Amino acid sequence: MTEWTAPGALMRREIAEQPDRWLDLLADRRAVDEAGRFTAELRAAGRLTGLVFAARGSSDHASIYGQYLAQWLLGVPAAMATPSMATVYGRHVHDPKSCLVAVSQSGASPDLLATVESARTSGSPTIAFTNDPDSPLARAADLHVPLAAGPERSVAATKTYTAELLALHLWLRAAAGEPSSLVDEEIFALAERGREVVRRSAELAPGLAERLVGAERAVLIGRAFGAATAREGALKLMETSSIAASGWSAADVKHGPLAAVTPGTPVFCFLGERAGRESVEALLPGLRARRADVTVVGVDAARPGLAGILPADVPDALLPVLSIVPLQSLALELSVRKGFDPDRPEGLTKVTHTT
């Protein structure tokens, strides 16, 4: 890339275009429907005892969402792979009745490719979700679902993350046998709501960034689906703004992370989803007692700022597509204020070559 762009211009554009890219995913349903049929047939034939996701970074967080959604919708166990079994130990540990699902923006990570090949060696069916239909991962898997997000030029993943969430969502709803017309209605509404969340996030982020510009650390907390958002939000703050941020399931916060909340530590609590909300809420008194700088990201329209930024009428299972957006905008604004360029963060490469 040789053209000159203002710091964060690419990331800003890619955050803003997300709702359009979600509609692009709907525009060509062939791959996602085929993957849905494939999975439904395995399940109907008693040949789907589980799903295993293989991913790194943001795609790993999208896979946490996929893991919860798969278990909820299909009632089969879903887990995360350990790619080093294949790459470090040379062991093929796959149940042939378990479907290996690789999720990767680039589709080029060698360790994910090795994991897909290892699963195939064991006779497991494989599906890849990538943004590049010509990538090694797309070619190696039995089925490929394109993310249809268009080229992502900022190094920090934004639109490919929400495209991954949505592609996994469409696939799993199809696998559960839900009619695509019903699902499509929900996604059209989601994109509408998404435009509003994008607009409000862009409005609120500069003020929030101003408040957080001196922060050394941050803690983000969600539960179940929201734990994926907490982890992805922390990664955005880390990679764009060099903040020592960490994202947690509310269930793990009392095991250590709470002790890292010092007076003034910014803490983001994701309270959008109904399921699991009370376990995040239960932490609020303790966080306030530690004098944390608590920001709630939620659906309470009566409250100002991020506490009311999420629409109350979006189903739990789609809310993660929206709840990450305010953190994307915040990460962008913080990065620019700190004199970094979030389009070219130090130390981050788009394709990770782990071997």
Place this chain on the structure above:
Amino acid sequence: MTEWTAPGALMRREIAEQPDRWLDLLADRRAVDEAGRFTAELRAAGRLTGLVFAARGSSDHASIYGQYLAQWLLGVPAAMATPSMATVYGRHVHDPKSCLVAVSQSGASPDLLATVESARTSGSPTIAFTNDPDSPLARAADLHVPLAAGPERSVAATKTYTAELLALHLWLRAAAGEPSSLVDEEIFALAERGREVVRRSAELAPGLAERLVGAERAVLIGRAFGAATAREGALKLMETSSIAASGWSAADVKHGPLAAVTPGTPVFCFLGERAGRESVEALLPGLRARRADVTVVGVDAARPGLAGILPADVPDALLPVLSIVPLQSLALELSVRKGFDPDRPEGLTKVTHTT
């Protein structure tokens, strides 16, 4: 507990006694051998297509070790459970041919109990590893393996963590059909080596703590087995010393965590195990270019300090029992220097009541 103790006295004693507690585990092998036979029989009958671990906090890190070791020794997939499927969503998602392994010091966490009960509802065999044979978890599972660590009175888990590693190790070696006499020989040698690691750690920790006392953040990096050590070491620094520490698999470091390494950031690289070592080593030039304060924890006897603290003749699969010890000592010394009491860290309770 009403007796007065100097800050950290309990933690110091519990770190020091670890090698003796490992030998206690060997002294009564009945439960671990029974669990090994049970698992071997399931496997021989084709009724073990996987293992699923359920745990929180330090026990979750011990389970990461168990996950790798199980896959390596038994060649079956092993994964981490999502307890919120049972507690938040009320879904029972267990493959009846998968064995649910709950690991918990107290054996009293309600969400782990709910996960064991959910697995039993699905017809899955269950094994619990706890330090309390009378705990609800011990009673709920088909089999119980006691950790034999004695009462842990410091709030920061040390001896129960290494007891969990070792109990999982003994169980999995038995499940793999290895003769206990051979394994016991290795553990006797491990305890001998352990005494030396405990002694050297206690010697080196005060100087290291002096150097790190002003650190806001820390990053810990390992691979495979070493990733468990990195996560557990980070938790110790968080809970005892309020440091914004995070532990990573080397495979994930380029996805964000590297950007959180600012000049002077303490970074611990675990280089003990042969398998995966090169993927940690490959990060060293980048870390040094970012002017990180890198400490290698390794087996290079020619080098001073922690770089040579680990014995070179201990097998990879037992090294995590030793490699956490220097971090336990460092966490203790840092905590005391910062004016905290690691035996009673703020915000941490011994039994976590997640619902």
